Amino acid sequence: MPRVIWKGAISFGLVHVPVALYPASSESGIDFDWLDKRTMDPVGYQRINKRTGKVVDKQHIVRGTKVDDGGYVVLSDDEIRNAYPKTMQSIEIECFVRADQIPFVHLEKPYYLEPVGKSEKVYALLREAMLSAGVIGIARVVMHLKEHLAAVIPAGPALMLDTLRWVDEIRPWNELKLPPEGKAAAGLKEAELKMAGQLIEDMTEPWHAERFADRFTEAIHALVKQRAEAGKTERVRPLEEAGPGEPQGNVVDLTELLKRSLGERKKPPTRKRA
Template sequence: MLRAIWKGAISFGLVHVPVGLYPASRETGIDFDWLDRRSMDPVGYKRVNKRTGREIAKEHIVKGIRQEDGDYVVLSDEQIKDAYPQSTQTIAIEAFVTAAEIPFVLLERPYYLEPLGRGDKVYALLREAMVGAGVIGIARVVLHSKEHLAVLVPTGPALMLNTIRWADEIRPQDELKLPAAGKGVLKPAELKMASQLIAEMTVPWQPADYTDHFSEAIHALVQRKVAAGETQQVTPLESAPQSTRDSNVVDLTELLAQSLAGRRPPGGKGRPGGGKSGRPAARNRA
């Protein structure tokens, strides 16, 4: 059962699409739990004061940003949210580009987006308009107190959000010793044979053809131990239930018309109708 890890809205001009965010990937490798060999109790991570070595409760932990002189600026969750309030619950589309313009190296983590409340129609409108134009959206979103750049991608009936790395997070290639580009250092015969080998190995992409051999071997070992009765009982620790709150928004034709009428060319400063932040002074919601 999928659970929404975030609820908010896609901002598309003056139109808002209420959505829930769901993980689209899952870990299928081997996840080894830590156990106390003496009692078979689960072993967890402790929050420890590094100076005293004592464990501390979660409510006593605050977020601090270290300064160059060694001092810290301490920020509460409320202060962090208030510093950038418009984006904490918004996937703000800033531009549309073709998918080929986004290098694979930037891709990070995929999520599904599901319409909430009365958002089905405007969700479908945005999806079909993007498919028709052959584009994906470039957006900003705040997840877990961190702003991410992301791409909004129509995939079948779904809109997917894939966080992407900021450009300055990719190390420059000039830190590596790489051979010069071009064919000058290669013999024609070598290049011809390599091209033939690549042609022979080129096949249509079928994700199901590739599996995790290490995980398969470990699972097989586990099954053999289960069959042999080599198991230990572990009392699980219950986790607290997670509560979420629905978000509701929408209306269409007029908002789209207003968005088009007030649109500035790319590179313009701010947005029409906004204050210093460039955000619209007010949003229509239903």
């Protein structure tokens, strides 16, 4: 089981669902290590001072944001957290939409959400209510000191979180040379459309993910196995490295507040006196 990468709570209205976030995908490609071909020693990544060329210890590195005059504003992790604390430990659902309204280009990376503590009932309540309504939740969440737009999606027994790309991260297609929309504008003939439609119909089938495999990775694994069996290997002395520490997170455990949430939604906006 992968390790927890974030802990917090889903919030919708005044209801909070404590959850733990797990990665829902893994890289299945070939993991090539860098080696020095002269000595077969491992080659790693280092943080280098660009002026002196010397290695910099992690404890001496700070975060800086460049401003218009060429200078940098330096911020600590605590200052960053305090600047926007609202969603640091919360997946805040702002609205619900139908899944087919979100273009595929916005989808980024999937995660599993697991209920924490005694939140199984309210977790299931949110999952089943979303399934019945046929909607997914659009939320904000901060991970690794970066805010993400995200979709909370019921999938089987799980609630999943899929990070979404912000609209300004999607490049417009008007920078590309594309054929005009519409059959007539693109100069397509009815006979051509009919044959293309027939081909698409013949190739249409139910989706089965297990039918598709990474053929490139399989070919590289076969090549590596062939070389290893032939004795064509190089000996590399491993370097001992300390593993990363486990992340910490605070979980907020609040009671069900559905009625109050609905009441808050129905309250008329208060008018400010002139």
